[in-house]
Amino acid sequence: MSIIAITILALCAIGVTAAIILYFVAQKFKVYEDPRIDEVEEALPAANCGGCGYPGCRGFAEALVKADDISNFNCPVGGAAVMSHVGALLGHEVKAADPTVAVVRCNGTCENRPKTNQYDGAASCSIAASLYSGETGCQHGCLGLGECVEACNFDAMYMDEETGLPVIIEDKCVSCGACVKACPNNIIELRKKGPKSRRIFVSCVNKDKGAVAKKACNVACIGCRKCEKECPFDAITVENNLAYIDYNKCKLCRKCVVVCPTNAIHELNFPPRKEKPAAKPDAKTVKPATAKTEVKDAPKAEPKANDSKEETSDNK
Template sequence: MNTVINIIAVMGLVGLFFGLVLAFANKKLAMEMNPLIHKVEDVLPKGQCGSCGYAGCQAYAEAVVLNDDVPVNLCIPGKKAVADKVAELTGKVAAEVEARVAHVKCTNPISTSGKKFIYTGVQDCIAANLLQSGPKECEYGCIGLGTCVKQCKFDALTLNEQGLPVVDKAKCTGCGSCEAVCPKAVIKMIPVDAHVAVSCNSHDKGAVARKYCSTACIGCGLCKKQCAYEAIQMENNLAVVDPYVCMEKCSEQVCLGKCPTKAIQACTVVALKLKAV
């Protein structure tokens, strides 16, 4: 019995000794953090989205305060307002921040789309994509398991009754987290003032694309021919819009009326009014 008590006592003393050593070392070697880092971190949106290229808001705050080469406008969710505040705190110049929003390049309902097989595995798009590129017949379309929705730190994405992600533009910060996590590259960041965008991701030829989805881009090129400013190009059977050329030069959006499948859609209030006219 005495032996057990002695062992416990010795272990307790050893633990106490090392605890005191660690506490002393922690106090002696501790480095004080620049208080400006805390001030910068306080103005960041705390989404921890990583769109700035750093591992969270604190890491970016440290970098922008301690490194003169790190710009103040890397916080995409914070937009210009946060960039201006960080610039004011750090004494740096705030460059213009482009406002952008997520765009879903698929309108093929998950509930009614053709299936290659019935998927009952982990409810995650990345996991489902590992099995024959997902259950959907159109291998370029949204899988619909909501991985992007779970990834969004700002509650800007929801799944509608058709199983497709819907973007709340009022909440979307343009951080790009949903874009980065989508295994099909169905979500793309576009300028918030973009007039039109292609809501299709398929690179199949026309007949095949139309077989899988009635609203697919069939690569007919009519939109490209109608665009007087060469803002639309055909890339691997898919229409691709240069939003900057479109916003700068075009005020008619004739492509909206010429697309036979309505794969090109209006993005902004301005474009919707122009379409109505």
């Protein structure tokens, strides 16, 4: 037998032996994976946005299968329809969660918040926030460099060139929370859409004292507590000179909007307010002029010169 043939047989024997060993090792240390994970992953929208709090849809599917109760889980992209489907696959009852949408809590436009300097660095909000407080006197507001827009994977945001602030396209927003994480000043918040997409919120995050905040921005919250006192549902709290409206308690009565002296509270998608008609004078309160009053008010007639002469002649 030649050396080549012996070499080939030896290599084949080694390969077969290694394959057998690897097979038994794989069976010994085999990790069991629930087949329902693949089913749940297929039911998810495959957005891999991380809005659920897990690294992609696969990680979310694994967490759903392992959980005994999935009532606190939510897929912001798929919404209630996807979660109900997942609940049916896993045999759990899922309550429909209220839909949410991203809200920009800053109204510091170029008109309301004049610039005091000019930034000439990297076009990144995170870098700008780490270097200085911003181009205006408000160090809490929007930096206007659009990092939140870049983080959005659904084209649900854009920067308004006129105002210098990001704008949310509500129909495209899936409430994934990517823009919330991207903003270094935490001016973006996920809030309930509300009935008929009506929402009321304080469009300010400035925690400076009233005079300082008002000087930096014309529409800043000054912490005057008028809205807190006006709210009949205890939905408004004022902490660190800043008011906040709890959307779980707010009944959308809009009383707080009227009393805010700086217009820091915004109301979205509400019908225009009806103007109150001018009050008519009440007939009971208006007293008609009487003849007696007319007589009193009438000037007294002065005696004529001829009459005085006749009286003197009679006396004589």
